[in-house]
Structure formats: structure tokens, C-alpha cells
Amino acid sequence: MPTLHAFYAQSGGVTSVINASASGVIETARRHADRIGTVYAGRNGILGALAEELIDTSRESDAAIAALRTTPAGAFGSCRYKLKSLEKNRREYERLIEVFKAHGIGYFFYNGGGDSADTCFKVSQLSQSMGYALQAIHVPKTIDNDLPLTDCCPGFGSVAKYVAVSTLEASLDVRSMAATSTKVFVLEVMGRHAGWIAAAGGLAADHGIPVVILFPEIPFDQPAFIARVDALVKHHGYCTVVVSEGAHHPDGRFLAEQGTKDAFGHAQLGGAAPVVAQMVKEALGLKFHWAVADYLQRSARHIASATDARQAYELGQRAVELALEGKNSVMPTIERTSDSPYAYTIGSAPLDQVANNEKFMPRDYISADGYGISDKGRAYLLPLIQGEDYPDYRDGLPVYVSLKNETVAKKLPAFEIAK
Amino acid sequence: MPTLHAFYAQSGGVTSVINASASGVIETARRHADRIGTVYAGRNGILGALAEELIDTSRESDAAIAALRTTPAGAFGSCRYKLKSLEKNRREYERLIEVFKAHGIGYFFYNGGGDSADTCFKVSQLSQSMGYALQAIHVPKTIDNDLPLTDCCPGFGSVAKYVAVSTLEASLDVRSMAATSTKVFVLEVMGRHAGWIAAAGGLAADHGIPVVILFPEIPFDQPAFIARVDALVKHHGYCTVVVSEGAHHPDGRFLAEQGTKDAFGHAQLGGAAPVVAQMVKEALGLKFHWAVADYLQRSARHIASATDARQAYELGQRAVELALEGKNSVMPTIERTSDSPYAYTIGSAPLDQVANNEKFMPRDYISADGYGISDKGRAYLLPLIQGEDYPDYRDGLPVYVSLKNETVAKKLPAFEIAK
Numbered sequence: 001m002p003t004l005h006a007f008y009a010q011s012g013g014v015t016s017v018i019n020a021s022a023s024g025v026i027e028t029a030r031r032h033a034d035r036i037g038t039v040y041a042g043r044n045g046i047l048g049a050l051a052e053e054l055i056d057t058s059r060e061s062d063a064a065i066a067a068l069r070t071t072p073a074g075a076f077g078s079c080r081y082k083l084k085s086l087e088k089n090r091r092e093y094e095r096l097i098e099v100f101k102a103h104g105i106g107y108f109f110y111n112g113g114g115d116s117a118d119t120c121f122k123v124s125q126l127s128q129s130m131g132y133a134l135q136a137i138h139v140p141k142t143i144d145n146d147l148p149l150t151d152c153c154p155g156f157g158s159v160a161k162y163v164a165v166s167t168l169e170a171s172l173d174v175r176s177m178a179a180t181s182t183k184v185f186v187l188e189v190m191g192r193h194a195g196w197i198a199a200a201g202g203l204a205a206d207h208g209i210p211v212v213i214l215f216p217e218i219p220f221d222q223p224a225f226i227a228r229v230d231a232l233v234k235h236h237g238y239c240t241v242v243v244s245e246g247a248h249h250p251d252g253r254f255l256a257e258q259g260t261k262d263a264f265g266h267a268q269l270g271g272a273a274p275v276v277a278q279m280v281k282e283a284l285g286l287k288f289h290w291a292v293a294d295y296l297q298r299s300a301r302h303i304a305s306a307t308d309a310r311q312a313y314e315l316g317q318r319a320v321e322l323a324l325e326g327k328n329s330v331m332p333t334i335e336r337t338s339d340s341p342y343a344y345t346i347g348s349a350p351l352d353q354v355a356n357n358e359k360f361m362p363r364d365y366i367s368a369d370g371y372g373i374s375d376k377g378r379a380y381l382l383p384l385i386q387g388e389d390y391p392d393y394r395d396g397l398p399v400y401v402s403l404k405n406e407t408v409a410k411k412l413p414a415f416e417i418a419k
Numbered sequence: 420m421p422t423l424h425a426f427y428a429q430s431g432g433v434t435s436v437i438n439a440s441a442s443g444v445i446e447t448a449r450r451h452a453d454r455i456g457t458v459y460a461g462r463n464g465i466l467g468a469l470a471e472e473l474i475d476t477s478r479e480s481d482a483a484i485a486a487l488r489t490t491p492a493g494a495f496g497s498c499r500y501k502l503k504s505l506e507k508n509r510r511e512y513e514r515l516i517e518v519f520k521a522h523g524i525g526y527f528f529y530n531g532g533g534d535s536a537d538t539c540f541k542v543s544q545l546s547q548s549m550g551y552a553l554q555a556i557h558v559p560k561t562i563d564n565d566l567p568l569t570d571c572c573p574g575f576g577s578v579a580k581y582v583a584v585s586t587l588e589a590s591l592d593v594r595s596m597a598a599t600s601t602k603v604f605v606l607e608v609m610g611r612h613a614g615w616i617a618a619a620g621g622l623a624a625d626h627g628i629p630v631v632i633l634f635p636e637i638p639f640d641q642p643a644f645i646a647r648v649d650a651l652v653k654h655h656g657y658c659t660v661v662v663s664e665g666a667h668h669p670d671g672r673f674l675a676e677q678g679t680k681d682a683f684g685h686a687q688l689g690g691a692a693p694v695v696a697q698m699v700k701e702a703l704g705l706k707f708h709w710a711v712a713d714y715l716q717r718s719a720r721h722i723a724s725a726t727d728a729r730q731a732y733e734l735g736q737r738a739v740e741l742a743l744e745g746k747n748s749v750m751p752t753i754e755r756t757s758d759s760p761y762a763y764t765i766g767s768a769p770l771d772q773v774a775n776n777e778k779f780m781p782r783d784y785i786s787a788d789g790y791g792i793s794d795k796g797r798a799y800l801l802p803l804i805q806g807e808d809y810p811d812y813r814d815g816l817p818v819y820v821s822l823k824n825e826t827v828a829k830k831l832p833a834f835e836i837a838k
Contacts, residue, residue, distance in 0.1 A: 166719070182714075397804070
């Protein structure tokens with residue numbers, strides 16, 4: 001039997017450590033060259049498989065693959081392309097398997113969040129029903145930390161560290177100036193429908209910073225929020241608000257949809273932070289500043305959590321080991337065994353239980369008043385931001401690798417990708 | 420003659436290294452205890468002198484003063500309070516001198532930008548005319564880098580490093596996703612009327628990133644800007660726009676004043692970034708993301724430039740040495756002697772030439788097309804972001820010191836501060 005090749009793809013929003021998982025997959029495969037041939041990577045994620053644009057990672061040096069460990073974003077390109085259901089677009093799934101077959105691919109490593117876990121599961125199912133031997137392993141990745149069955153998701157710990165550090169630093173700035181200038185600072189963070197990222201701002205509160213967190217899990221109560229800000233500013237002279245992009249009114253409207261219109265009458269230019277800041281200004285007349293961290297937070301490899309970077313690598317490594325152990329349709333997971341000292345083992349979960357199952361902040365991780373984190377939330381979060389894992393620098397900037405990304409010759413006719 | 424005491428105050432917007440200057444002042448004074456008694460610090464800057472709220476820094480341990488070197492923001496509090504002209508409010512200047520006299524203060528170290536240089540100069544003049552012996556030394560500080568007579572200003576190099584690193588990281592993110600998602604990323608940075616901070620985004624261009632910079636020094640030309648973005652996206656698949664908060668239309672209107680109104684008809688919630696992003700969307704139909712770094716950029720001690728932190732300390736140190744050498748009404752300066760290898764000496768400049776004299780980006784530091792930096796600009800900027808100077812971390816967060824900030828007993832009647 002000829003050596004089987006592997007296919008690896010990055011999916012959805014990238015993170016500062018998704019390439020560490022890629023490094024874990026490729027380096028581990030290289031150590032098992034007797035059983036895994038070439039690792040092909042999809043150019044721009046799963047689109048690369050559909051379009052048969054397979055990057056030959058064997059043309060990258062060991063040094064380049066090692067450097068992925070400290071390089072943010074998606075080195076092979078990622079995509080926001082969700083395969084439709086098997087019923088609606090069976091052709092796409094079949095195409096994936098045709099491409100895998102044409103290139104002798106027997107291992108499929110898909111590195112993403114909930115949607116890609118679902119795709120990975122379906123590809124696995126269909127390959128079985130088509131009689132094509134394929135081992136499909138999902139490698140978890142999402143800054144939103146909303147995957148079930150794993151204690152945390154690679155990518156999250158580093159964003160949490162960025163948000164905790166930034167909240168602390170900016171709050172010290174505000175504290176310095178509050179006597180005559182800004183009294184309320186609003187920082188908007190990502191996280192979609194889950195408040196995990198916003199929760200990280202609560203870690204700055206342990207350093208004496210008055211922080212108000214607006215979670216998506218707690219419907220926004222404007223009078224209560226304003227009263228809270230007022231009380232903190234009266235007591236401390238200032239406060240910092242960390243608002244999740246997913247924070248919303250009880251009727252479901254996001255805070256960002258506050259009806260802001262531009263000169264042309266178009267809907268708001270975005271941002272929950274300016275809306276919240278303006279709200280505080282109108283109710284309390286306090287001077288404010290606001291920031292929207294946006295992509296800065298999820299690409300900030302310069303302040304990555306060492307714990308997160310290590311786990312991202314380990315889960316990539318473990319995915320390959322699971323494949324070599326004959327597993328299929330599974331995802332390696334982090335299983336926490338102790339908060340303090342932090343300890344975890346790496347387990348695995350069946351993909352059919354991962355897909356379509358978002359994990360929100362448990363209510364008891366949030367303080368009783370809904371504006372901070374509880375001791376339980378703190379105990380969960382703290383281990384995930386531990387340790388610094390600095391990239392090398394040259395000429396004042398981090399040394400991030402750009403790969404050659406050379407694709408192999410196509411063997412199949414072109415395929416039209418559904419829009 | 421009794422030993423003279425010193426007064427130190429922080430002024431205006433704080434930076435990630437202004438406390439390094441404080442550390443330089445206090446540690447150097449402590450080494451000359453035979454000639455300088457106590458260093459008092461103004462609580463909330465010059466307001467502390469007017470209100471006779473003098474923090475006794477001798478109550479802080481050597482370790483705490485050393486830790487200021489890696490702690491961002493203003494450890495004693497700063498303020499946005501500009502003394503009026505001598506003619507308009509002579510009482511305030513006289514009050515300063517009364518407070519200095521009551522507490523035996525013979526040295527005045529004022530750590531700030533152009534306005535505080537002006538105040539420092541006037542206090543020096545008035546003390547002479549009142550026959551009170553005072554040596555007034557200004558310690559430069561401003562992220563805007565707009566002080567004359569010094570090659571650069573402490574605070575700027577660290578913001579420049581933050582902006583260069585963030586532009587590089589976020590651009591790698593956009594590059595990963597551009598095939599199916601965001602094609603234009605807009606980052607708004609500070610700098611007031613000078614484009615120094617925005618220019619730092621141009622350092623990411625050396626790493627293959629297509630960057631468009633919108634400088635305050637170049638009046639905004641919307642059709643030309645849109646054409647530039649269009650060309651870059653067609654060629655690279657994406658681009659990053661770094662817009663200065665001071666960027667403006669030819670008629671002087673800031674880009675941020677694009678007429679955005681909220682639900683109540685109030686003027687815009689702020690931000691040049693969302694305005695520029697929306698402009699690109701309307702003209703080219705491209706998917707965008709935007710970020711406003713705001714205070715995050717000037718408080719980001721975690722990614723401070725080692726060059727900047729060192730210079731901030733050295734200028735604080737030199738300020739005390741100048742005082743001990745009998746100088747008055749001067750500011751220590753950075754005098755660059757070589758770009759590569761970077762070399763500088765520390766000089767000094769008379770305060771009457773510093774005040775009211777903003778330094779903008781020279782046109783030849785900006786590329787011919789107005790959207791990037793020239794080789795000359797690059798040669799200027801690169802040395803200033805060199806080196807990393809990481810704070811210590813505990814439990815995943817930087818260890819930043821908070822001082823005791825105990826004030827000494829007042830000796831004078833209360834003074835009403837002008838609003």
C-alpha cells in the first residue's frame with residue numbers, strides 16, 4: 001500500500017496561534033514519514049480543496065514550519081466559506097473526496113470552530129458511505145472559546161491575555177488623568193454571542209481597576225448600567241467598561257445597532273463602544289474615550305499566552321497521533337484536571353457531539369450583579385493567560401514567517417464553487 | 420544653607436514611559452542627597468502644586484521607584500490643565516512660587532509637552548523677577564513627537580512600535596482571510612496635528628504589507644485615496660489603511676467629522692476609522708473592518724521600545740544633572756549623531772525656543788505620493804522602535820507598581836484654582 005498523504009486546512013477567523021497548530025500537525029507528520037507522506041494545505045482553507053489548490057508543505061524548510069509556532073494569522077490562508085448541508089450541496093462534499101482520492105489523501109485535518117467541526121464530521125460520514133478510506137480529525141480553534149467538550153479553545157487564551165493586559169494598561173492611563181480629563185474608558189472586544197473574551201477584562205479588576213463588563217449572556221439594562229458607572233466613578237474617580245460585540249438589549253438588538261446614521265442616512269458605522277460611551281456621556285456628563293480592538297486582539301502574537309500557544313501546538317500534534325492510532329471523526333480536547341496549580345490532559349471527543357453546540361459563559365462564572373466575573377470565572381480564566389511566549393524580533397519588529405505556498409499540479413477538471 | 424528640595428510634576432496625556440522619566444529624576448536626586456533633599460511630586464500634575472498636594476516620594480522604597488521604569492501611565496497623576504498667560508492669571512504663577520517657597524523647593528522638574536515647556540519657562544521667568552531662586556528644568560514627553568529641538572520625544576518610540584507591530588499583525592490576519600472576507604482594514608491612531616505616529620504604520624510596509632497612510636500633513640483627497648486602495652486591493656488582494664486622528668479635508672474639517680449622527684441627532688460618536696472604512700465600502704463595495712487603538716496605544720508598556728524607555732529614563736536623569744550644574748530654564752534633548760548604527764548624545768535646549776513650536780513630519784519623510792514613508796522617514800523611525808523592554812509578569816499580567824502617594828502637611832491657606 002502506498003503511503004497516504006494528508007490534507008490540512010485552516011477555517012474561519014484566524015488567531016494568533018492557529019499556525020502553532022499547523023506547526024504541530026506538520027512537524028508530527030514529518031516525524032512519521034513512514035506512514036504519512038506529504039501534508040498538503042488548502043490555499044484559503046477548504047476552498048483550496050474544492051479548487052484543487054493544494055499547497056505542498058514539503059517544500060517548506062523545517063525552520064519555516066518551526067517558525068509557524070510564533071507567527072499569527074493563517075499561513076496558508078483561511079476562509080469564511082461554510083459548506084451547505086449534505087442534502088443541499090452533496091456535490092461539494094463529493095468534490096472534496098474526489099480531490100482527496102486524486103492526490104492519495106487519507107488524512108484530513110480541519111482546523112477551525114463549530115462550523116468546520118460540522119463539515120469535518122460530514123466529510124467523514126460521506127467518505128464512509130462512498131467507501132473511501134479517510135480519517136477526518138478536527139483541530140479546535142476559536143478565539144470565541146465557544147466549542148463544547150473541550151475546557152478551552154486554542155486562540156482564546158491569547159486574546160484573553162491581550163484583553164486583560166490592555167484593560168489594565170489603559171485603565172492606569174485613565175486613572176492618571178481622571179482628575180481633569182477622561183473618566184470613563186470603553187473597550188469593545190470580540191466574542192460573538194459568548195462573553196468569554198469580555199470576561200478577561202475582569203482579570204484587571206484584581207489589580208484594583210474598577211471594571212464594568214457587558215456580557216452577551218446578560219441582557220443590557222441601561223439604567224442599572226448607568227447607575228453602576230456612576231457609583232464607580234464617584235468612588236474611584238474613573239472606571240473602565242469592557243463591552244462585548246455581542247452585548248444586546250433584552251429584545252435582542254445589539255448595542256451597536258443604536259440607530260447611528262451617517263451623513264447619507266446609512267445605518268451606523270459600527271461599534272458598541274462609541275454607543276456605550278455616548279450613553280454614559282448623555283446620562284452622566286462624563287468625559288469618555290473609547291477603543292475598538294477588532295483584529296488587533298486576535299492577531300496580537302506579540303503578547304500571546306504561552307499556555308495557549310503550547311496547547312495550540314499540542315492539539316495539532318495530538319490530531320496526527322489520533323489519526324495514526326486509527327481514530328476517525330474526532331477532535332482532540334483539553335481536559336482540565338486542576339485550576340491551581342493548573343493541570344490538564346489531552347483527550348478527544350466525537351465530532352457529532354461538537355458540531356452546532358455553542359458553549360456560553362456559565363452564569364456562575366459571572367458575578368451576581370452581572371457586571372464582573374466570579375471567583376469561579378477567575379479560577380477558570382487565570383491559567384489560560386499564564387506565561388509569555390515572545391516571538392523573535394529583528395529591527396524592532398517581530399519576525400513572522402511567510403511561506404512559499406507552492407501548489408502542486410492539478411489532476412482534475414475545474415469545479416465551480418457555489419456562491 | 421539648608422538642602423533644597425525638588426518638585427516634579429507630570430503633565431498632559433500620559434505615556435507608557437513617562438514614569439521611566441520620573442524614575443530617572445528621583446533615582447538621580449537620591450544619589451545626590453547632599454544637594455537635593457526630598458523630591459515632592461504633584462498630585463495630578465501642576466494642580467498638585469496649586470492645591471499644595473505634594474506627594475512625598477521619599478516614602479516610596481527604592482524598589483518602587485525602580486519599578487516606575489516599567490510601569491505605564493502617570494504614577495502621581497497628570498492633568499490637562501494649562502496655566503493661562505502671565506498677564507491673564509499672574510496669581511497662579513505666584514501661587515506656585517509661594518508653595519515652592521513654603522516647602523523649600525529650589526528645583527522644578529516639569530515632565531510634559533509643548534504647553535508645559537511654556538509653563539516651565541514662565542515660572543522660571545517669574546521666580547527671577549520675584550527674586551526667588553528656582554531652577555526650572557523641563558523633561559520632554561509626548562507621544563505626538565512634536566517638540567522642536569530634540570530629535571525625538573520620550574513616549575513616541577513606544578507608540579510607534581505598538582503601531583508598527585499592530586499594523587503588521589492585523590495585516591497578516593487580513594491577508595489570510597481576504598479571499599472570502601475582509602479586504603480593507605482601517606486602523607486609527609493618535610498624533611493630533613502631526614503624522615509621526617501614523618508614519619510608524621509604514622514600517623509594516625517593509626514586511627510586504629500594502630499600507631496606505633493618511634497623514635494630517637497631507638490634505639485628504641478622496642478620489643485619489645479611493646483609487647489607491649482600489650489599486651492595492653487589485654494587486655495584493657487586500658490593504659491596510661492607517662489613518663491619523665488629525666487627518667483632514669482640504670478645508671480643515673477632520674475626517675472624523677463626516678456628519679455621522681446618532682439616533683438623537685447628536686453629532687458623530689467619533690472616529691476617523693469608521694468614516695474611512697465606510698467611504699471605501701461605498702466607493703468600492705469592499706468588505707472592511709476597523710479598529711480605534713485610542714489609549715491602548717499610549718499605555719502599551721508591554722510592547723514598549725527599549726530605546727524609548729532608555730531615553731525617557733536618561734532625560735529624567737539628565738534633567739537633575741543639569742539642575743546640579745546650575746542650569747535653569749532648559750530642557751534636555753536627544754541629539755542624533757547617526758541613523759545606522761543609531762547613535763545619539765544628550766544635549767539641552769533653552770525653554771524659550773521650545774514653547775509654542777510644533778514639529779510636523781517633514782514633507783521629505785513622506786513618500787512622493789503622500790501615502791507612505793520615504794527612505795528618509797524610515798531611517799528616522801527605525802532606530803526609535805528598536806529593542807524590547809518587557810515588564811515582569813505575575814499570574815499572566817504585567818507587574819505594574821502603584822505608589823503610596825502620601826502627601827505632606829499643607830502650610831498655606833487654600834487656593835482657588837481657576838476653571
